Each structure stands twice: as C-alpha cells, then as structure tokens.
Amino acid sequence: MVSTAVETCGPVDILVNNAGRTTARPFEQTTEEKWQEDCDLKFWAAVRTVGLVVPHMKTLGRGAIVNITHPGGKTSGPASVPTSVSRAAGIAFTKALSRDLAAHRIRVDTILPDQHQIPPGRARLAHLGRHFELWGMVP
DSSP states (O other), X not given: OHHHHHHHHOOOOEEEEOOOOOOOBOGGGOOHHHHHHHHIIIIIHHHHHHHHHHHHHHHHTOEEEEEEOOGGGTSOOTTOBTHHHHHHHHHHHHHHHHHHHGGGTEEEXXXXXXXXXXXXXXXXXXXXXXXXXXXXXXX
C-alpha cells in the first residue's frame, strides 16, 4: 500500500489512520474472535501502517501521523468492550509514538471525535480537513 502511494504520489509525509466500527458489548458476551477482530482493525492496522510510513518520514526529515480514535478510549462505559479497550490502546500508542518520533520532526496526534459532532460521509472529510488546516498540515 505505501510503496504504491510513494510510486504514484511521491513521498509520504502524512498518514491518517481512521478505521473502525463499534463492536461494544458486555464482557461476558465478547468472544475471543471479536476481541481479535476489533484489535486487528482499530489497533494493529494503525501499528502496521505507521511501521510502513515512518522510514519514509524519517528520510524526509518530517511528517505527521493522525490517529482517529474515540472518546470511549479515555472514558469507557458499561458494555463497551472490546471497542473501548482497542481505542485506549490507540490513544496510548499515539502518546508513546509522539515521544519516540519527535526528534525526527514527525508529529503524532489523535483526534477523538464525538459521533454527534461529526457529520457522515463526505461532510466528515471536510470537517477533518478543517482540523488539518488549523494544524498547518494542509497548504
């Protein structure tokens, strides 16, 4: 995926990880397979894509990584596993990564959008684009 992007578009200097769906349920109703699916989609996919782009960003001497997570990763409610756990892992990953990569001028941030604040579909992209403009990430 990353090599195709580099060949097609040039150097990778920004990555936005935004994958997810809710699988929230009570712990006793959560199978091991559901835990694995949720963590693969929301946590491991981000870890893998970051691992693919960081070498390119280090070569450039800059970059930005944005992980879209969810407020439930900070404040989980009842019947919220495995979603709240995988989101919490994503938030912790973002914090650790931001410290590891700061010396390479690679910013790592998370956005915790509330589902009631973000419109669906194309309007969601426009909404997130405004955040990137505020951060100086869009020319």
